[in-house]
Amino acid sequence: xxxxxxxxxxxxxxxxxxxxxxxxxxxxxxxxxxxxxxxxxxxxxxxxxxxxxxxxxxxxxxxxxxxxxxxxxxxxxxxxxxxxxxxxxxxxxxxxxxxxxxxxxxxxxxxxxxxxxxxxxxxxxxxxxxxxxxxxxxxxxxxxxxxxxxxxxxxxxxxxxxxxxxxxxxxxxxxxxxxxxxxxxxxxxxxxxxxxxxxxxxxxxxxxxxxxxxxxxxxxxxxxxxxxxxxxxxxxxxxxxxxxxxxxxxxxxxxxxxxxxxxxxxxxxxxxxxxxxxxxxxxxxxxxxxxxxxxxxxxxxxxxxxxxxxxxxxxxxxxxxxxxxxxxxxxxxxxxxxxxxxxxxxxxxx
Amino acid sequence: xxxxxxxxxxxxxxxxxxxxxxxxxxxxxxxxxxxxxxxxxxxxxxxxxxxxxxxxxxxxxxxxxxxxxxxxxxxxxxxxxxxxxxxxxxxxxxxxxxxxxxxxxxxxxxxxxxxxxxxxxxxxxxxxxxxxxxxxxxxxxxxxxxxxxxxxxxxxxxxxxxxxxxxxxxxxxxxxxxxxxxxxxxxxxxxxxxxxxxxxxxxxxxxxxxxxxxxxxxxxxxxxxxxxxxxxxxxxxxxxxxxxxxxxxxxxxxxxxxxxxxxxxxxxxxxxxxxxxxxxxxxxxxxxxxxxxxxxxxxxxxxxxxxxxxxxxxxxxxxxxxxxxxxxxxxxxxxxxxxxxxxxxxxxxx
DNA sequence: TTGAAAGCGTTACCAA
DNA sequence: TTGGTAACGCTTTCAA
Numbered sequence: 043x044x045x046x047x048x049x050x051x052x053x054x055x056x057x058x059x060x061x062x063x064x065x066x067x068x069x070x071x072x073x074x075x076x077x078x079x080x081x082x083x084x085x086x087x088x089x090x091x092x093x094x095x096x097x098x099x100x101x102x103x104x105x106x107x108x109x110x111x112x113x114x115x116x117x118x119x120x121x122x123x124x125x126x127x128x129x130x131x132x133x134x135x136x137x138x139x140x141x142x143x144x145x146x147x148x149x150x151x152x153x154x155x156x157x158x159x160x161x162x163x164x165x166x167x168x169x170x171x172x173x174x175x176x177x178x179x180x181x182x183x184x185x186x187x188x189x190x191x192x193x194x195x196x197x198x199x200x201x202x203x204x205x206x207x208x209x210x211x212x213x214x215x216x217x218x219x220x221x222x223x224x225x226x227x228x229x230x231x232x233x234x235x236x237x238x239x240x241x242x243x244x245x246x247x248x249x250x251x252x253x254x255x256x257x258x259x260x261x262x263x264x265x266x267x268x269x270x271x272x273x274x275x276x277x278x279x280x281x282x283x284x285x286x287x288x289x290x291x292x293x294x295x296x297x298x299x300x301x302x303x304x305x306x307x308x309x310x311x312x313x314x315x316x317x318x319x320x321x322x323x324x325x326x327x328x329x330x331x332x333x334x335x336x337x338x339x340x341x342x343x344x345x346x347x348x349x350x351x352x353x354x355x356x357x358x359x360x361x362x363x364x365x366x367x368x369x370x371x372x373x374x375x376x377x378x379x380x381x382x383x384x385x386x387x388x389x390x391x392x
Numbered sequence: 393x394x395x396x397x398x399x400x401x402x403x404x405x406x407x408x409x410x411x412x413x414x415x416x417x418x419x420x421x422x423x424x425x426x427x428x429x430x431x432x433x434x435x436x437x438x439x440x441x442x443x444x445x446x447x448x449x450x451x452x453x454x455x456x457x458x459x460x461x462x463x464x465x466x467x468x469x470x471x472x473x474x475x476x477x478x479x480x481x482x483x484x485x486x487x488x489x490x491x492x493x494x495x496x497x498x499x500x501x502x503x504x505x506x507x508x509x510x511x512x513x514x515x516x517x518x519x520x521x522x523x524x525x526x527x528x529x530x531x532x533x534x535x536x537x538x539x540x541x542x543x544x545x546x547x548x549x550x551x552x553x554x555x556x557x558x559x560x561x562x563x564x565x566x567x568x569x570x571x572x573x574x575x576x577x578x579x580x581x582x583x584x585x586x587x588x589x590x591x592x593x594x595x596x597x598x599x600x601x602x603x604x605x606x607x608x609x610x611x612x613x614x615x616x617x618x619x620x621x622x623x624x625x626x627x628x629x630x631x632x633x634x635x636x637x638x639x640x641x642x643x644x645x646x647x648x649x650x651x652x653x654x655x656x657x658x659x660x661x662x663x664x665x666x667x668x669x670x671x672x673x674x675x676x677x678x679x680x681x682x683x684x685x686x687x688x689x690x691x692x693x694x695x696x697x698x699x700x701x702x703x704x705x706x707x708x709x710x711x712x713x714x715x716x717x718x719x720x721x722x723x724x725x726x727x728x729x730x731x732x733x734x735x736x737x738x739x740x741x742x
Numbered sequence: 743t744t745g746a747a748a749g750c751g752t753t754a755c756c757a758a
Numbered sequence: 759t760t761g762g763t764a765a766c767g768c769t770t771t772c773a774a
Contacts, residue, residue: 068767079745084769094743109551114528115474116767119465119750126529129509133494140490144483147511156525159479159509161497175506178464179476201459313663320670418751429761434753444759466751469766473753 067108076104087112118180127366128158128176128184130169132251133281138308138336138355139187142209145359146185153367155182162187164251164280170195177202183366189213189220190252205369207362211253212381219365221380223353225253228384229260232333232351235386236303237269241331243302245274247290247311249282254307257335261305274299278311287314288321295322303331309350310336353384417458426454437462468530477716478508478526478534480519482601483631488658488686488705489537492559495709496535503717505532512537514601514630520545527552533716539563539570540602555719557712561603562731569715571730573703575603578734579610582683582701585736586653587619591681593652595624597640597661599632604657607685611655624649628661637664638671645672653681659700660686703734 073080078097086093086101093101104110118124127150131139147157158176162169170192176184177198183205189212191199199206199217206218213220236244244265248258258275265271276293278286290311291304295318306312312334316326324330335351361380368375423430428447436443436451443451454460468474477500481489497507508526512519520542526534527548533555539562541549549556549567556568563570586594594615598608608625615621626643628636640661641654645668656662662684666676674680685701711730718725 066767070767080767081746081769082744085744088769092743097743111524112528113469113530113767115465115469115530116750117769119463119469119752120767120769122750122769124465126508134484134490134497135487135494137485137487137490140484140487143509144485144511147484147509151510151522156529157509158476159493159497159507160501161494172501174461178462179506180463180465416751419753420751430751431753431762432760435760438753442759447759463751466766467753469768470751470753472766 066113067110068113069110071108072101072104072110075108076101122180124180124182125155126158126179126181127155127363128160128179128181130160130162130172130176130185131187132164133161134159135281137310141355142359142362145356146363149360149363150367153363155367166190166192166195170198173198182370183207185209185362185366186217188252189216189222191217205366207365209358209362212379214379216378219369219375219378219380221358221362221365221382223382223384225256226260228335228351229257229262230264231384231386232257232305233261233264234268235349236305236333237265237271239303239331241303242269242271243274243300244271245276245294245299245302245304246307247276247278247287247294247304247315248307249280249311250277251280257307282308282311284310284314284317287311287316288318289314291315291318301329303333305333306335308336309334312350350387351384352387354382357382416463417460418463419460421458422451422454422460425458426451472530474530474532475505476508476529476531477505477713478510478529478531480510480512480522480526480535481537482514483511484509485631487660491705492709492712495706496713499710499713500717503713505717516540516542516545520548523548532720533557535559535712535716536567538602539566539572541567555716557715559708559712562729564729566728569719569725569728569730571708571712571715571732573732573734575606576610578685578701579607579612580614581734581736582607582655583611583614584618585699586655586683587615587621589653589681591653592619592621593624593650594621595626595641595644595649595652595654596657597626597628597637597644597654597665598657599630599661600627601630607657632658632661634660634664634667637661637666638668639664641665641668651679653683655683656685658686659684662700700737701734702737704732707732 069080069083073083076083078101082093082097083101086098090098114125118126129143129146131143134140134143143157150157158179158181160172160176162172173195181204184199186206186208187210189208196217208216208220209222211220211222212224246258246261248254262273262275265273274294274297276290278290287306287310291314294304304315306315312332315332319326319330319332326332331349333349333351336353361382365375419430419433423433426433428451432443432447433451436448440448464475468476479493479496481493484490484493493507500507508529508531510522510526512522523545531554534549536556536558537560539558546567558566558570559572561570561572562574596608596611598604612623612625615623624644624647626640628640637656637660641664644654654665656665662682665682669676669680669682676682681699683699683701686703711732715725
C-alpha cells in the first residue's frame, strides 16, 4: 500500500490554507516517505525491536531526511505518559535544594524523563497553587520538599493518582514515599554532642523555615533538659545568606554571649558567623566553636568551623528519582519511608 | 440544547469498556453539567470576558463540583501554545545559575508559564541532545547559557522557530536575543584595576569553563601588555567549590607566589582561597588581596576579600524572561543584545 | 510484523 | 454570546 496521501492532506488541500497548518514535520510525513503506516513509525521510535530491520532502516532514513521531531505533547496526550516529573522546591537560590534537584535531574534524564520546576518561596499557599498548575501538565510523578502541605494540596495530589515523593524530612504518614532525615534527631544529637564536649555556654543562629525551627526547638529543649542550659537564640529569615550569618552571630555577641559554642542552621550561616567571629578576633574554635549544617560539597574538612552536620544531597536526589521511577513502572516499592540519616563530622582542631 | 450526552459517550457505551477511559474529569463532563457546549467551557476558562456572566457562573460551579483540571497537554497540542519555557544551564549546583533561574521562574510564573529544566554539565554534546529533547515538548521559548553552541544545536533552534535567549555572555551574532556581560571586559577591567592599585605580584585562580577561560586570558594578556607582569596561574575544573579555592591558592603559594593580589573566578573560589590564606596566617588584604566574582547575595560588603566583581543575576533572570515573553507575544523587541554590565565593588579595607 | 480506525482533551474556524 | 465540526499529532485497540 502506498501512503502518498492521507485524508488530512486531502482536506487540507481542499480547504485551501484555512486548516491549522503547523508547518512542522509529523509522523505522517515520515510514514509517507518511508511508505509505511504512521503506527509503524511510532513503533520504530518507541519499540524498535517490534519492527522489521529493513522497515526500520527505511524509516530512520525518512526521519533524518525530513528532520522529524516527535511531539511529546501529542504523545503524552495519547499515551497518558507525559514523561514529565514535577519538582517543587522552596527556592533554587538555596544551594541545598539546587544541588538535590541537580542530582534528581541527572538520574531522571538517564531514564528519559524531564523535570518541570516550581518554586514556592517557602509558602504553603504558593505550593498549593503551584501543585494545581503543574498537575495540569499531567506529570508522571512529583517531588515535594518537606512534609507539611495544605489540605487542598494533599487532596489534589491524591486525586492526581501519581507517585509522590516528599523529601528533606520524615513522617510516619507520607502521601506516598518520603525520603529524608529527622530534624528532631539532629537537634537532639547536636545538643548532646555539645554537652558531651563540655560546653555550657551555647547559642544558636537559626533560619526560620519549618524544618530549621524544629531542629532549633529540640536543640533548645534537649539542652534545657539534660544540661539545664539556657540557649542564646538568634533567628533569621527563611532565606539564609552569608550576611545573615554575620548578623546572627553579632546579635548573640552583642547581647552578652561570650565564649562557647554556636549551632548555625546551615553552612552558609556558619560561614557568615565565622567571618564575624574572625572580624572580632575570636579564636576558632578555642574561644568560639561553630557548628554548621549541610556539608556543602567539600567544605567539611576545609572550613574552620569545629564541626558540621552532614547529610547527603546526592543520595536524596537520586533515590527520590529512583523511587518515582519504580512507582511509575509499577515495581514493588518495599520502603515508603527512607531515612538517609546524617552524621556529625568532627574536624581536627587546628 | 441539552448536552447530556455526546457521540463519544454513545460509542463508549456501545463498545463497552474497551475504549480508552482516563477516569479523569474532562471539559466535556463540565460542559454537560453546566448544560453548555465544551467550547464555551473552554472560553469560560481562557477568555471569561467573552462569556455571559450567568453562563460563567453556571460553568464555574460545574468546575468546582466536578473538581475539573484542565489538561495542558491537550491544550498545548490544540493551540500550539505549550506555556512551557525550557531553561538549559550547565548545572544548578552552581549557585550563579540556580539564582538566575530562580528569578527567571518567578517572572515567568507571573505570566502563566512554567519552566522545563535541563542541565548540560558544561558539555556541548549534552547540550545538543538536551535541546533536541526539550524541543519535542514544543516549548514556547528557550533560555540557553552562554553563546557557544554546536552547529546542530543552532540548526535545531532555528528550525524550532521559537524565541531563544542566550545568557551570561554577549555576542554580535546571537541566535535571537542575548543578555549578559562581556567576559573580555571583565578580564581587562580587573587587570587594569590591579595595575592602578600598584600591584606587581599578581595571580589568578580560575575555573576552566569557556567564560572563565576568556576572562583569564584577557586578564593575563592585559597584565602582560600594560604592566609587563607575568601572572601566576592556577586552573581548576569547571565545577568550582570551596575546597578547590583553597587548593588553587595553595598551588600558587607553594609554587613561589608570595604577597600580592589574586583574582578568583568566582566567589566560591575566593572564599576557599581566603580560608587558605587565613590558615597560613597571611594578612588580608595587606599581604594578600583577593578578588572574587559574582557578588553572591549580600557577600560583597561582608566577606573580607578586597574586592568583588558584581553583576546582577536578578536583572539577568528577569530580563531574559521578559525578552522571551515579549517575543512570544509578538511585541517589537528593540534590543536583541542586552549588556547588563558589571561593576568592581571595592571594599573598605578593615 | 503491519495496519485501520478510533480516540486522547483541548482549541481553531467558521456560522448562527 | 454560543455552538458544530474538524483538527492538533500521536498511540491504543483490535484485526490481519
